[in-house]
Amino acid sequence: MKTRFARWLCASLLGLLLVGVALAVPLAGAAAGKGPPTPLLWKVSARDGSSLYLLGSFHLLKPDDYPLAPEVDAAFAKSTRVIFELPAEQVESPALAAQMLQAATRTDGRSLRDDLSPAQWSALQAYASGHGMSVEALAGYEAWFVGLSVSLAEMAAQGLDPSLGLDQHFMRQAASAGKPTGGLETAAEQIALLDGMSLEEQRQMLAEALDDASEGNQQTRALHDAWRAGDAKRMWSEMALDMKRQYPALYRNINVARNDRWVPKLERYLQPGQGTTLVVVGTLHLLGEDGVVEKLRARGYQVERVGAP
Template structure:
């Protein structure tokens, strides 16, 4: 969802519990973001699908009237993970346990000499002792690099759209639910093979060296509600270059979510529901939007600021 790197773009959409705090900010935006929002309807109720950006800035709020209206209309809110699980305090520990090496291998052994040298330089530049990373799997190191770089650009996980609506649902007393469990998300990351993990670290470092331009481009595409731009920047390269990883991270999860979302439409006792998930999961032919449309539901883009789809 965030950088150019196609692996990283999707893995960061699975981000669970970043603890870093933004160290920089940019000028506040003056217009509300154009929402990536769709309404899926059957004969008696509706599901709103809202594409999230998991790290945002204060200037990304308030949201558009379309999004506020969808939240007000919904009697229940669903997320990738339930707020109860996110607040349980166990996800970070589960991730650390999954990322900790247990086979006696070292991070330096996993990386080629050039990547190791670049990682040393990055750690020194950011005042992070490289020894702190030695006991962790490469995928966790790559994720850490990305989070550090994004928070330096003023993007804060505490301000992500998911957290925003978890708090709003809590304050309004609306029931919430999750589409999957945290351990399932962790397994997506921990399931990367050695080659994919090395690539993840190398490209995380490459993005860090190039700076914030690509991250900002994707953030602005999200603010514009540019579904095509986000698809191209987030997923198209990965689908082409890393089809197995794309299948595991995106398609398989979407396929598992669609029946759960559809149940909110088919159950006669269900009320309207707002579903907030990473924007990637709604985009392209493999996205939840098209999968529900293929099942015969009426699907329309909700966007007063853009042309109807």
């Protein structure tokens, strides 16, 4: 099974997914009664008593993904601050969508059609025609943006909503409780990750988005189900390792390099007197040998999974 770019990004990037829904279709209704998701939650403790809760996010969720498990609510209650991938003020700023659109808009005098094979262009035409989109308008954007927009439209049709994502939920909770928040990187840095993709990677992203839409979005459901089940092993083995094998350069840029930049920033919150901090980031940043959890464990901190089945 191939890992779809946008599915992997759904558990990896935040800001781009929140503002890329301009082409999304209306949300579908969601079934209720599944019970709270099993949390992907770890506690990292320093010797002096300062600690981090690391919570794996899914950036688009459904109404029936709430309420959360009591362990997650307890971690929020114990924390004096909440840290996200992006600062809350950037996520909430109208300038974020403008930044993304500026990066995605073509300025080279070429059309998206020039970058695609005849078969890919025909597939995009068919998708646009069937979903009330203007293929001529899409032709003015980079392939990565169109691929991400198609994927987000399909996720929205399944009832997955960025406003219900775990990040947005805790941004609202922190604001209501008066808890300070912060970010590990900027919107400009996240946008540069996608805008810096090679043309081959962008074509692959768009082709897979169209292909997955035609197959009924099975991988999106599988990834969401694994997140709900708290199945860290499945998410790592079927999603992250697959991406690592197929797209090693992209995997290093989107996952490994960012994790390496985040770890020193997270260690600041483990210094004496920092108390307890809740960190909410894309789940795949926490998993496997390249994940933040293992990198902090390797630096000598005590790490334990909280609320595991």
